[in-house]
Every structure is written in structure tokens, then in C-alpha cells.
Amino acid sequence: MDTRNPLGEFLRARREMTSPAVAGLLWSGRRRTPGLRREEVAQLSGVSTDYYRRLEQGRERRPSTQVVDALARALGLNTEETAHLHRLAGATREPVRRGGGAPVGPSLLRLMDGWLDTPALILDRRLDVLAGNRLGYALFAGMLQQGETNLVRFIFLSPGARDFYPDWERVARSVLAALRADSGDLMDDPRLTGLIGELSLKSPEFRTLWARHDVRGKAHEAKRFNHHQVGELTLTYDSFTIENARHQQLVVYQAEPGSTSRQALALLGTVAADLPGANSATWWAGSG
Numbered sequence: 001m002d003t004r005n006p007l008g009e010f011l012r013a014r015r016e017m018t019s020p021a022v023a024g025l026l027w028s029g030r031r032r033t034p035g036l037r038r039e040e041v042a043q044l045s046g047v048s049t050d051y052y053r054r055l056e057q058g059r060e061r062r063p064s065t066q067v068v069d070a071l072a073r074a075l076g077l078n079t080e081e082t083a084h085l086h087r088l089a090g091a092t093r094e095p096v097r098r099g100g101g102a103p104v105g106p107s108l109l110r111l112m113d114g115w116l117d118t119p120a121l122i123l124d125r126r127l128d129v130l131a132g133n134r135l136g137y138a139l140f141a142g143m144l145q146q147g148e149t150n151l152v153r154f155i156f157l158s159p160g161a162r163d164f165y166p167d168w169e170r171v172a173r174s175v176l177a178a179l180r181a182d183s184g185d186l187m188d189d190p191r192l193t194g195l196i197g198e199l200s201l202k203s204p205e206f207r208t209l210w211a212r213h214d215v216r217g218k219a220h221e222a223k224r225f226n227h228h229q230v231g232e233l234t235l236t237y238d239s240f241t242i243e244n245a246r247h248q249q250l251v252v253y254q255a256e257p258g259s260t261s262r263q264a265l266a267l268l269g270t271v272a273a274d275l276p277g278a279n280s281a282t283w284w285a286g287s288g
Helices: 005-016 038-045 049-057 065-074 079-088 107-111 134-139 151-157 168-182 192-201 204-210 259-272
Strands: 119-123 129-132 220-227 231-242 244-254
Touching: 005 038, 005 049, 005 079, 038 049, 038 065, 065 079, 079 168, 079 259, 107 119, 107 129, 119 134, 151 168, 151 192, 168 204, 192 204, 231 259
Parallel strands: none
Antiparallel strands: 119 129, 119 244, 220 231, 231 244
8 A cells, every 4th residue: 555645645535534514514416526525625724725635646745733723623633633634744743763662661561460460561553562461461362372463463364353353343443543543653664564565455344444544542442352261351441651662552451340351351360370471581482
């Protein structure tokens, strides 16, 4: 997939998904194309149609902050989508960390190892699993034992992903929205473009959902799992940015007290007791 014009691709995708009614436009009859026309977005944003066309075509790549805010209002973008648009426009660009980035701090790994009834993972901006505690490893053993450490690749290419996630389509939408939110300024990174290219070739579902340009960071959500050893369980996750490694996220899963999911998690803990901890090099066995 061509990622050389991420700003234009995002604008076009969101324009085609914005109805005239939502944008406050009066219209009647059928339209040949879905969503808003270019001239309508330009009018709502207070820019010329030619200028907006250049933005979508990639001939203009650095709109001002005021223009970006106007485009966000015209397209009805939420806070996260607006921030993503600013990143694509270069308004809040940070230095890009390439390669594997900073290692996970040993003090954080020791802290995670002490959470005996709470699965935890550390992810980078490409949604690669960098580390996890024993229970986190046990929860995602079906993925990690295959030598797969990228959540997006697992969800779209692994035959077992649809069994592991009973709500597969919702999870697939969510993970791509999170990937967009976390990696908006990494679109020229070889590892990310390689991942997108691979999935675009191998997964029609990925191509369809990625073209939507949904944006929503990982924060707090309930998710159902069907684990091969303990059965179905529903866990709520919370995601935290690691201050001394800002491109890493700590994701912590919990079950409701007294629930059957809590019982299943306790059973999984007996399996996890024999697994290596986050500080052990054995944890990385099979990872790339």
C-alpha cells in the first residue's frame, strides 16, 4: 500500500465517510460518490477548492494549524482524530524512533513480575509486544508460542485469532484505530510500511478496514477472550504511557471481582507459575 501521502489519504477517507447531513449541508437527490465533495469540504473549511484538492493529491503537505483545525471541524473529527490530522500535517511532529526503540526498563519488568493475578504487556507504537509478565505471557501464549509478537499481524493473519477473539471484527477495528493513533508520524518507517504492505497483500479484511483511517488510541475497553486452556473470559484493559519511554505503553488487564472470568484468570495463574518472568531471556524464545 502506498503510504507516501498519508495526509491526503486520511482526508479523502474521512471526507467519503462524512454525510452532508452531519456536516450541516442541505442536499437532495442521489450522489455519484459517498460522503462530501471536495468543494464542500473546501467551502466548510474556508479554503479554495484548488488548495484542498492539492492537499488530497499530496501536492500540498504543510497546511497551517488554522487550516488543519478548520478541516477537522468540517469533517466532524473527534479529539483523537484531530490530533492525528495535526501529526500528519507536521504540526506536532516528534523525532521518530526507528528500529526497536528504547529497551524496557528493568525496574518496570520487576514491578510487572510482582503482579501475580494481573496480566500485563508492554507494547511499542507498532503494537509489537516488547515484554510481559507471566500472566500476560500465559494469556497470549497462543500468539507468542507461534513466534508472533505483533498484535496486528496475529489478528489478521493467524488462523487462531478468530477463535481467541470471539468479537473478532470489533477487535480488528479497534487495533487498527490504535495503530493509526500511535504511529501517525511513523508512516515512512520501514518496519511499519513493511507490516502494512504484508497485511495489505495477504488480508482483504485488513485492506478494507485500514482504508477507513479510523483513529482511536488504546485507553480503556472490555474485551472477550476464548483461551485454549481456561475457556472464555472477559477482561478490561487500561493503557498507560511510560513516561521515561514515551513510545511504549503498559497495558494491564483485569477481571471483575467475583466473576467467572476472575476464576478463569486464577486458573490461568496456575499455568503461568511455571513460565519465565519478564526479566528472563527465556521469555523471548521464538520472538523475532
